[in-house]
Amino acid sequence: MLKSYLRIYKAFTLVMVQYAFIVLAPTVFCIFYPEEIKNAYPFLITAVLSFIIYFTGFAVKVEDIETIRYREGAVLTVFTWVIISLLSAIPHILLGNLSFSQAVFESVSGLTGTGLTMFTDVTKLSKLLLFWRSFTQYVGSAGFAVLMLGMVLGPRALGFYKSEGRSDNLVPNIRRSAQLILEIYLAYTVAGTIALRLSGMNWFEALNHTMTALGTGGFSTRNGSIGEFNNLAIEIVTIVLMIIGATGFGIHYALWKGNIKAVLKNGEPWLLIGSSFGSAIVLSVYAIGKYYKNFGEALRYILFQTVSAVSGTGFQTLPLNEEKWIAFSPFMFILIVLMLSGGMMDSTSSGIKQFRIWVILNTLHDSVKGFLMPRGTVRKKIIFKGEQQIILSDDNIREALLVVSLYLITFVIGSFILMLHGYGALNSMFEFASAMDGVGLSCGVTSPNMPLTAMWTLIIGMFTGRFEFLIVIYAIMKVINDLNRRIDETRLSKRINSGVSIK
Numbered sequence: 028m029l030k031s032y033l034r035i036y037k038a039f040t041l042v043m044v045q046y047a048f049i050v051l052a053p054t055v056f057c058i059f060y061p062e063e064i065k066n067a068y069p070f071l072i073t074a075v076l077s078f079i080i081y082f083t084g085f086a087v088k089v090e091d092i093e094t095i096r097y098r099e100g101a102v103l104t105v106f107t108w109v110i111i112s113l114l115s116a117i118p119h120i121l122l123g124n125l126s127f128s129q130a131v132f133e134s135v136s137g138l139t140g141t142g143l144t145m146f147t148d149v150t151k152l153s154k155l156l157l158f159w160r161s162f163t164q165y166v167g168s169a170g171f172a173v174l175m176l177g178m179v180l181g182p183r184a185l186g187f188y189k190s191e192g193r194s195d196n197l198v199p200n201i202r203r204s205a206q207l208i209l210e211i212y213l214a215y216t217v218a219g220t221i222a223l224r225l226s227g228m229n230w231f232e233a234l235n236h237t238m239t240a241l242g243t244g245g246f247s248t249r250n251g252s253i254g255e256f257n258n259l260a261i262e263i264v265t266i267v268l269m270i271i272g273a274t275g276f277g278i279h280y281a282l283w284k285g286n287i288k289a290v291l292k293n294g295e296p297w298l299l300i301g302s303s304f305g306s307a308i309v310l311s312v313y314a315i316g317k318y319y320k321n322f323g324e325a326l327r328y329i330l331f332q333t334v335s336a337v338s339g340t341g342f343q344t345l346p347l348n349e350e351k352w353i354a355f356s357p358f359m360f361i362l363i364v365l366m367l368s369g370g371m372m373d374s375t376s377s378g379i380k381q382f383r384i385w386v387i388l389n390t391l392h393d394s395v396k397g398f399l400m401p402r403g404t405v406r407k408k409i410i411f412k413g414e415q416q417i418i419l420s421d422d423n424i425r426e427a428l429l430v431v432s433l434y435l436i437t438f439v440i441g442s443f444i445l446m447l448h449g450y451g452a453l454n455s456m457f458e459f460a461s462a463m464d465g466v467g468l469s470c471g472v473t474s475p476n477m478p479l480t481a482m483w484t485l486i487i488g489m490f491t492g493r494f495e496f497l498i499v500i501y502a503i504m505k506v507i508n509d510l511n512r513r514i515d516e517t518r519l520s521k522r523i524n525s526g527v528s529i530k
Contacts, residue, residue: 030089031099031509033089035102037089040080040081040083040087041081044078046077046114047078047081050073050114050159051074052158056155066153066156069121070159072121073114076114098505101505102505108490112135112490115134115138115159116130122152123152128482128483128486130145132485133145136489137159137167139492139493140243140244140245140375140376140377141377142164142239142467143341143462143467143485143489146475147250149247149249150250154231160246161238161246161248164244164246165244166242167242168465169208169375208276215241215268216238219240219264219268220234227258227261231248235248240265240268240269240271240340242375243273244340244341245335245340246467251346252343252344253265253331253342262327269338272338272374273370273374273376275295275382275412276374277373278293280414293413294381294382294410295371303330303338306361307329307330307334310325311325311326311330314329314355332344332345333361336366336468337365337368338376340466341461341468341469347470353453359457359470362468363460366378366461367435368381377465377493379434383427383430386410389408390419390424393406429497430496430497433495437488437496438459438460441485444480445458448477448480448481454472457472462488462492465489465493473485
């Protein structure tokens with residue numbers, strides 16, 4: 028058992044050396060903004076601590092990490108994310124003047140790609156800290172730690188790769204799959220930054236918003252988010268980037284290869300685009316004369332919010348904390364449903380995922396079809412996931428229903444806890460759905476002055492929702508089970524040594 032945890036720790040130290048270089052990334056902007064040099068020390072401190080953790084790995088006497096199995100990967104994933112979340116909070120404490128709980132909230136919100144924030148005025152923040160907020164969403168949502176470890180360890184990182192919620196082996200080789208994902212991600216980053224720059228943003232804002240759009244995070248350099256720009260071109264480019272971020276890498280890979288036929292056979296893109304655009308059209312028609320003068324104006328603002336919700340990004344062009352919009356109950360209800368449904372499988376988005384919804388819909392369709400067919404007919408349902416053809420099995424259905432159940436149960440519990448703090452039912456459901464599903468849209472519940480218990484409820488919701496609950500549960504149960512086994516072995520050893528008979 029000890030050897031297993033030593034291998035986990037050894038792998039963890041390899042992640043930490045990568046994180047040390049990641050946390051130094053904001054200091055590069057000191058070249059362009061020399062006045063920011065005085066604000067570089069929090070990142071240097073964090074990097075030094077990360078390097079120290081890395082060097083402790085040399086004291087671990089493990090000849091070979093070997094293959095990281097799924098159970099070990101679960102523990103490694105949760106442990107790594109807890110430590111990185113705490114380290115990532117240091118710049119927020121030292122530069123942002125946040126308390127420990129507020130800084131952890133901001134850190135977890137960034138790394139999980141949520142976007143809820145403790146800062147009331149981001150325009151007063153250092154550019155290094157602004158970039159750090161965006162960069163945590165960019166690397167956290169893409170799972171850069173697991174991708175980098177996948178390139179280092181190759182197939183030996185399989186357990187870590189899958190426990191981080193990834194099943195997108197674009198090619199049979201894990202190392203090559205990780206490289207392809209990074210290449211695709213970086214290519215979209217360059218294209219998105221240029222597109223937003225041409226649309227009216229400066230280079231710094233274009234880069235930040237591209238990273239948080241592709242990472243479906245939603246942190247912004249403006250207090251009013253994308254809405255503060257009041258620029259239709261920027262909104263259109265951002266919608267495209269949000270959809271790209273919410274699209275699975277398997278579908279991106281098929282698209283890049285020119286396999287359009289496979290892309291069109293995937294149900295997820297149709298569900299995501301259909302639900303966001305369809306609901307936006309219906310709500311826009313309803314809003315004419317009540318909230319907007321004409322259909323075009325209504326569609327512009329409502330569509331942006333529905334895409335932001337379903338993609339899990341959290342950018343806003345409307346002040347959803349105003350009573351006017353909270354009172355627009357059909358709109359708020361649809362946003363909650365879209366936030367819960369989430370983006371596509373193996374994307375940077377969180378939530379239930381469109382693939383699971385597609386599995387459930389196909390199961391319903393197959394059940395009705397089977398009822399109408401002659402008794403004893405053998406049926407085989409095939410669905411596409413990227414370029415892969417998957418036979419719909421009991422395992423697929425069980426996994427989809429299990430995850431949906433966990434999301435709904437947690438949603439009810441989390442919303443109820445917020446209600447106990449005095450928040451209204453709609454506000455509580457909206458805010459917890461936003462946190463749990465890694466979205467970041469806010470109706471005003473999240474603030475630096477909120478009760479600590481409510482704040483930590485959202486933190487736990489963000490963290491567990493990022494890993495779809497099961498990985499966290501598996502990791503905790505493995506540790507408890509191993510500790511119990513160790514205790515039993517110790518007791519047995521003592522009884523043997525004391526000469527007590529064992530029956």
